[in-house]
Amino acid sequence: MRAPSRKKACQECTASKVRCTHEKPACVRCRDRGKQCRYTGDRAYNAQDGSSATSSNPDTSAANSVCNFSTPGPSVGFISPQSPGIFNLHVSPTPQNTFIQTAAHKMNLEFENISLHPMLHAEEIRDRWLRPYVMTATGQVPKLFHPFTVQYLTCVLRSYPNHLLDGNSMPPFIHPMQLARQPIPPALANCSSLVRMWMNRAPGSEGLVFSTVKREMDRLIAETPIIGDFDLLCSFQALLIYMLMAYFFPIDDTSLLEDNDIIALQEIAFYSAKRGLACEAEVSRTRPSWECWIVASAKRRTVLTMYLFTSIYNASKGLPNFVAEELKEVLVPESKALWQASDRASWTTKYDRHLSKWEDGMLTLSELWRSPETGSETRRERIERWVQSADEFGMMLFAVCAHLHGC
Secondary structure (H helix, E strand, O other): OOOOOOOOOOHHHHHHOOOOOOOOOOOHHHHHHOOEEOOOOOEEEEOOOOOEEEOOOHHHHHHOOOOOOOOOOHHHOOOOOOOOHHHHHHOOOOOOOHHHHHHOOOOOOOOOOOOEEOOOOOHHHHOHHHHHHHHHHHOOOOEOOOHHHHHHHHHHHHOOOOHHHHOOOOOOOOOHHHHOOOOOOHHHHHHHHHHHHHHOOOOOOHHHHHHHHHHHHHHHHHOHHHOOHHHHHHHHHHHHHHHHHHHHOOHHHOOOOOHHHHHHHHHHHHHHHHOOOEEHHHHOOOOOOHHHHHHHHHHHHHHHHHHHHHHHHHHHHOOOEOOOHHHOOOEOOOEHHHHHOOOHHHHHHHHHHHHHHOOOOOOEHHHHOOOOOOOOHHHHHHHHHHHHHEOHHHHHHHHHHHHHHOO
16 A cells, blocks of 8 residues: 655654644644644744744654654554554554454354365466456456446445444454454454554544554465465455555545555455365355355455455556456355354254255356346346345345346
């Protein structure tokens, strides 16, 4: 991400980490408290007697400013969920996300040993950013996004970071049971804190907020090749939320997202998809373990959300978008009842019911695209069967596909 512009507070307000009115010769806070008001590089103003003095060491003061995000100190590094760290120092105290507290009760969930079916040609996800530049050679025809479709997607995706603020829900691509063990996955725990930090930042703290989020993003990207499947999923989801936040809620009304960020996001999506977007049991039309299904289903939703977001990003840059042929065999989001099942027994019952309902095979993403079968009785019946039980995320995906391809 590109760093935001710097807006300097006086050194007294900077040290106290409070809002500065930026008035000279003395800001309101220093004047009311009788403090010496000094701006970096300026002469100090003593609010008690009205005298001025030269700053003793402006270079040192500038280096210690919270807006000096070009060389952040060690305090803005990776913070573990258990440590007090920077969140207690620079963010107004907020109650822990109540949704996380509700979900994080003791459950016997084992995410380490799951059996996923590796995705063939996953590298096409990683290389997707190249398509606008090679479409002449490949002969691919761009898909046309109506401006209203882009507006609709913007309204939906813009709401996802806010789920972490209200304390009652999570974005619809993060399964609640991902948080149902202690400790909460560090990537998601940090994400919850950093979203509040970004959204509730005090004027003058933009540099600190940006550098903290950027450092966490860099950490997630760096550890991608070496972590397990479940932790990789959580990192992918957190990185996606940071990019949604930076794009839709920019600092100083300036977009901080750049092409390299999108490339990094598609790289982590590649690593996650390569390990599998479906359970081995799903491929054989049998019931997987609950943990395996949670990971596979959340992966599919996260990848689909990323594709929708990059479509908005490309449209804003005037770049063409293309049908995601590499995802044609990916299963569409399952029913609301399955996604919201809160215990193993109820999920098992509902999944057995799901299998009996889809004896002819679960609906795939390509069935929502235009093809010779579009509008046929068989295709319509399958789509209507899925729509009947789909949740809000599934309906959003269906609406976008209907806008683009008809139904």
